[in-house]
Amino acid sequence: MNARCLIEVAFSLRWRDLDAFEHVNNSSFLTFLEESRLRWFMGLDGDWNTSQFMPVVAAVHVNYRAQLGWPGDILVRLYCERAGNSSLTLAHRIVGADPSETLYCDGNVVMVWVDPATGKPAPLPEAVRRASSSD
Amino acid sequence: MNARCLIEVAFSLRWRDLDAFEHVNNSSFLTFLEESRLRWFMGLDGDWNTSQFMPVVAAVHVNYRAQLGWPGDILVRLYCERAGNSSLTLAHRIVGADPSETLYCDGNVVMVWVDPATGKPAPLPEAVRRASSSD
Amino acid sequence: MNARCLIEVAFSLRWRDLDAFEHVNNSSFLTFLEESRLRWFMGLDGDWNTSQFMPVVAAVHVNYRAQLGWPGDILVRLYCERAGNSSLTLAHRIVGADPSETLYCDGNVVMVWVDPATGKPAPLPEAVRRASSSD
Amino acid sequence: MNARCLIEVAFSLRWRDLDAFEHVNNSSFLTFLEESRLRWFMGLDGDWNTSQFMPVVAAVHVNYRAQLGWPGDILVRLYCERAGNSSLTLAHRIVGADPSETLYCDGNVVMVWVDPATGKPAPLPEAVRRASSSD
Numbered sequence: 001m002n003a004r005c006l007i008e009v010a011f012s013l014r015w016r017d018l019d020a021f022e023h024v025n026n027s028s029f030l031t032f033l034e035e036s037r038l039r040w041f042m043g044l045d046g047d048w049n050t051s052q053f054m055p056v057v058a059a060v061h062v063n064y065r066a067q068l069g070w071p072g073d074i075l076v077r078l079y080c081e082r083a084g085n086s087s088l089t090l091a092h093r094i095v096g097a098d099p100s101e102t103l104y105c106d107g108n109v110v111m112v113w114v115d116p117a118t119g120k121p122a123p124l125p126e127a128v129r130r131a132s133s134s135d
Numbered sequence: 136m137n138a139r140c141l142i143e144v145a146f147s148l149r150w151r152d153l154d155a156f157e158h159v160n161n162s163s164f165l166t167f168l169e170e171s172r173l174r175w176f177m178g179l180d181g182d183w184n185t186s187q188f189m190p191v192v193a194a195v196h197v198n199y200r201a202q203l204g205w206p207g208d209i210l211v212r213l214y215c216e217r218a219g220n221s222s223l224t225l226a227h228r229i230v231g232a233d234p235s236e237t238l239y240c241d242g243n244v245v246m247v248w249v250d251p252a253t254g255k256p257a258p259l260p261e262a263v264r265r266a267s268s269s270d
Numbered sequence: 271m272n273a274r275c276l277i278e279v280a281f282s283l284r285w286r287d288l289d290a291f292e293h294v295n296n297s298s299f300l301t302f303l304e305e306s307r308l309r310w311f312m313g314l315d316g317d318w319n320t321s322q323f324m325p326v327v328a329a330v331h332v333n334y335r336a337q338l339g340w341p342g343d344i345l346v347r348l349y350c351e352r353a354g355n356s357s358l359t360l361a362h363r364i365v366g367a368d369p370s371e372t373l374y375c376d377g378n379v380v381m382v383w384v385d386p387a388t389g390k391p392a393p394l395p396e397a398v399r400r401a402s403s404s405d
Numbered sequence: 406m407n408a409r410c411l412i413e414v415a416f417s418l419r420w421r422d423l424d425a426f427e428h429v430n431n432s433s434f435l436t437f438l439e440e441s442r443l444r445w446f447m448g449l450d451g452d453w454n455t456s457q458f459m460p461v462v463a464a465v466h467v468n469y470r471a472q473l474g475w476p477g478d479i480l481v482r483l484y485c486e487r488a489g490n491s492s493l494t495l496a497h498r499i500v501g502a503d504p505s506e507t508l509y510c511d512g513n514v515v516m517v518w519v520d521p522a523t524g525k526p527a528p529l530p531e532a533v534r535r536a537s538s539s540d
Contacts, residue, residue, distance in 0.1 A: 012417070015443050016297070016436045018290040020340075025286065026192040027165035031421045034161065038420050039476070057161040059198045059242075067191065067254075070290075071444070107194075119202075147282070150308050151301045151430065155423040155475075162421070166286045173285050174341070205425075206309070296439065296462040300432035326472065327431040329512075333464045337524075377464075389472075 003079040003091065006132065007043070009036040010097060013072045024068040029105050030060060033092055036076040037109070046127025053122035055111045058087065062107040073097035074104065080132035086121035087112045088132060138214040138226065141267065142178070144171040145232060148207045159203040164240050165195060168227055171211040172244070181262025188257035190246045193222065197242040208232035209239065215267035221256035222247045223263060273349040273361065276402065277313070279306040280367060283342045294338040299375050300330060303362055306346040307379070316397025323392035325381045328357065332377040343367035344374065350402035356391035357382045358398060408484040408496065411537065412448070414441040415502060418477045429473040434510050435465060438497055441481040442514070451532025458527035460516045463492065467512040478502035479509065485537035491526035492517045493533060 011032055019025040034057075041048045041055070049055065068074070075097050081089040087110055094105035113122045146167055154160040169192075176183045176190070184190065203209070210232050216224040222245055229240035248257045281302055289295040304327075311318045311325070319325065338344070345367050351359040357380055364375035383392045416437055424430040439462075446453045446460070454460065473479070480502050486494040492515055499510035518527045 014436060014440050016289060016295065016439065019286060020288040020290060020292045021189070022290045023191075026169065026195065027162040027286070030162035030165060031419060034421065035419050042476070054156070056158075056202065057199050059196075060161065061194075061196050063194045064192050071447070149301060149305050151304065151424060151432070153425040154421060155425060155427045157425045160421065166284060169286065170284050177341070206312070291459070293461075296465065297432040297435035300435060304431065324426070326428075327469050329466075329468045330431065331464075331466050334462055337461065 003081065006078045006080060006090070007036060007040040008078075009039055009076045011035070011074050011076065013068070013070050013074065015070050018070050022069065024070065026062075026064060029062060029064070029094065032074070032076050032094060033060075033078075033090075033109055036078055036092070037090060037111070040078060040131075041128075044127040044131050046125065046130075048125050048128055051117075052115060053113045053125060054116050055088075055113050057109060058112040059110040060107070061109075062105060064105055065103045068104045075101075081108050083124060083129055083132045086114075086124055088124060088128060138216065141213045141215060141225070142171060142175040143213075144174055144211045146170070146209050146211065148203070148205050148209065150205050153205050157204070159205065161197075161199060164197060164199070164229065167209070167211050167229060168195075168213075168225075168244055171213055171227070172225060172246070175213060175266075176263075179262040179266050181260065181265075183260050183263055186252075187250060188248045188260060189251050190223075190248050192244060193247040194245040195242070196244075197240060199240055200238045203239045210236075216243050218259060218264055218267050221249075221259055223259060223267060273351065276348045276350060276360070277306060277310040278348075279309055279346045281305070281344050281346065283338070283340050283344065285340050288340050292339070294340065296332075296334060299332060299334070299364065302344070302346050302364060303330075303348075303360075303379055306348055306362070307360060307381070310348060310401075311398075314397040314401050316395065316400075318395050318398055322385060323383045323395060324386050325358075325383050327379060328382040329380040330377070331379075332375060334375055335373045338374045345371075351378050353394060353399055353402050356384075356394055358394060358402060408486065411483045411485060411495070412441060412445040413483075414444055414481045416440070416479050416481065418473070418475045418479065420475050423475050427474065429475065431467075431469060434467060434469070434499065437479070437481050437499060438465075438483075438495075438514055441483055441497070442495060442516070445483060445536075446533075449532040449536050451530065451535075453530050453533055457520060458518045458530060459521050460493075460518050462514060463517040464515040465512070466514075467510060469510055470508045473509045480506075486513050488529060488534055488537045491519075491529055493529060493537060 017028040081091040095101040152163040216226040231237040287298040351361040366372040422433040486496040501507040
């Protein structure tokens, strides 16, 4: 991953993130990605969610690389993989917050901006495009 | 998808499946898939989870095809996409439980069986292989 | 509990309702109560949630009477314990969906209607008052 | 509350803690309490969960004092309200992590130690009794 990291968000795992197999449940990783993405959106210099356009999750591709326990702290790093006309593909790496930075999860999430009134694709917001471009 | 459906599980959505955008959250779909998969495992004629081998989620690939609201009922259908030496790729389709069967989600989940003591891959359990083969 | 049952809602437990102690997590019971309450609200003959008034949870009192496992089916029954000027106290009983009806949980939840604009208490909606009165 | 604070745990709220009413869901508060309790348990100088005794939640009493939004940071403070033969009543206060310390939630949770083999009450573990006593 040569791309510039857009944001790094630290998470303190919750015991409730564990499932009955005593590992952080596969669905919790999507919650960590969502949180990181939204914090990046909220830091943008401009609109990303209005009555004219809003982002929806179109696809997730997640590789689980190691089992994650509790208690623990992780870092989620997001990268721009591709900015399309209406879509943004955000790659991610979730690593341990310790110096060894064990890789727990990588992959990407595809967001698409839509017009809430029609459900049709809307142009990628300008602030999103600016912030996700690599330089 | 020509493959034989391995199991169909009905879900009644919960209001708590919604997020603050008033759609069923992207992470809830993984919970529906997990539940369906486990129910299929539990119906197998043989072991799928022992002190020698247990399944872990290695990867998920999920396409969100339409926004899902509450209240509502859905059907999750699982199909065998590939049975490997240690892994099983289960394709899925999540549709509305009404006659139109609106497609909300498709994709697949890759499970890998591992030896809990070592974390190394273990052979696909015989009962899983038998039940997932197509005819 | 002599009060008339306002609604009975059946739930199929999800594996994700379990926590790492392999019991349905204490927080999931609040989700079952919430779902049951909302389904009762939605069946009322009149408004319960508008731009002038909305219900908020003011207090929960929950006794966990037996440990609940997975898979399993439960029934949530709600009763009116008290209808005040702005508040409604809904008692509950959560039992197994089998003939023995093992009691897993009882207690009550206090809802208060507020004006979303001011956060101040609003009168109990007429439809709620009518439906919760005992005869 | 004159009692000594047993532990204070900081939480960064997650967007997924919100529900479709855009407030932190009532069930998430139980997750914050559980996390705080477990972290206190894990810091004890002695056993609190063994094959002979384990804690279960017997009752929760929660007052929701103000609506909580996202993003935000909160502090959970636990206090010993009563240490019985087999039970421990932990009072709590959940406040904003800002200087005004807005009160969002108070109440208590009753834990009971049981013998996992029989489900019968077990004596309060010595380490729990020591750490919860007020001086």
